[in-house]
Amino acid sequence: MENVSLEQIFGSYTAWQAKEGTWFINFMNGTENMYLLEGSEKALLIDTGYGAGNLRAFVEKLTDKPIIVVNTHYHPDHAAGNGEFEEVYMSSGYALDAPSVEAPGAVPFDLSSLPFPHYQKKFLKDGDEIDLGDRMIEVFETKPAHCNSSLFFLDRKERMFFCGDEIEASQVMMFDNSNNPDAPYHVENRLSNMNDNLHLMKSLQNAYDWLLPNHNGFPIAKSYIDDYIGLIDAIYTGEATIEDQLHHPFVEMDPKAPELCRVRWKKASIFIKKDEVLKVYGTGAITL
Template identity: 30%
Template sequence: MEQWFTIEKIDDETFAISEYGHWEKMHSYLIVGNEKALLIDTGLGIGNIKKEVEKLTNLPIIVLTTHFHWDHIGDHKRFDEIYINELEKDWCLEKFPVPEKIVKNNLEPKNFSKKPPEEFDLEEYKIFKSDKVKYIKDDQIINIGNREIRAMHTPGHSPGHMCFFEEERGYLFTGDLIYSGTLYAFYPTTDPIKFKNSVEKISKIKGIKKILPAHNELKINIDIIDEILKAFEKIESENRLEQGNGIFQFSNFKIHI
């Protein structure tokens, strides 16, 4: 049977765990230290990502959440130590911003380009809820032994959106802030101005060598950060940086406001 997850090695201790069989083309990332390992997001919840992680490491796992949207928290239920931004704690308890019915519509067979795992049961699917998560703050350092990851609050796509930067290796994990495709800032819980400010914030980081996005193409040029910032600045200069102005097409991405 065709495997649901695709494992791609970034280096010997860093892996992308991708779900190309759904239109979201979601990427989660495993960062292995010598004491613990970090899993950035847990994907769609279609396959068992914990099994994939356990093939790569037997260390204790800490889950870091870029933001509390359904396609990033699908398998949170399988892990014990989970961090989210406190601004999204209500979503984690009872006030998830999207009805479960709509989320399930996104997980119907029409959305798959390959067969999901046999154990996936849409009827049993539930959006993750918990009162036992921990909270991560802007500029907090997560140390897993021989590797340190810095959390960066980058709101806009969601109130508590986080990027994560490993300075030593130059890896920037950008979640839904930066990727090749359509960037979304039109939902009620998004904010185009904060989105633009967050792109500007990460554009000032020194030493970025690789962008590791949450969706679509895995290999993208670091120049895309400046390109996206210039695109937002252009929209702002035209006084259109507010919701309801539609989709703006640029070279290798779109911005939906």
């Protein structure tokens, strides 16, 4: 791809209204999604991308309402653009994942050049609500699984559930990607936490029709929830399939790629360090 700029790769957006007042924003060659939700008084932008520096101008063409900004989690493809805004709401767990965004070289842009490099971080907790005017968005905290800083958002009025990277079609990254050597990682805890997060999604499924992840297609079928729950159990029973070939160009570029494997069960799969998953593989049915 000669003569293609980083801005064209990371900062070229498309958007469409999925429902009146609900915009799906897509970038990274169709592999990543952000969301813009309008109420009668305010709009909510879910995630800010890589920090190319042109997202705010794009979003302000879609809505003329004051914009509240939230992060599903604090990873570079979701939070590096936060500095385009004066304040951003996120999980208090962001600090453990902060090096993935803030360490030198973590993203391909100079985040200090954004309009608000020292933007105000505000924290959401379980049970909080974001009032957009005739449209209330509920906040759910998650346990550390894909990362240490995930939040779920439920829009009961429009029957939408925003799940970040904790579940998606095809795969979920379940190795430590915080770039923080002090971030805790224990494979049994991570799989247990993932199971709890999936059961939270399942317990709420009568409140939403659209399950909306941030990568690889959206909305996705709610049956993925059961497949991922089954995947965790199949790891412990030794029935899940372990593949050394990752079949994912972005993950294959990760420095950790030689240590990773893909573990499959039905429509679900995870990327995880092979030596970690082998610690629990076939050890018996999971007891949680």
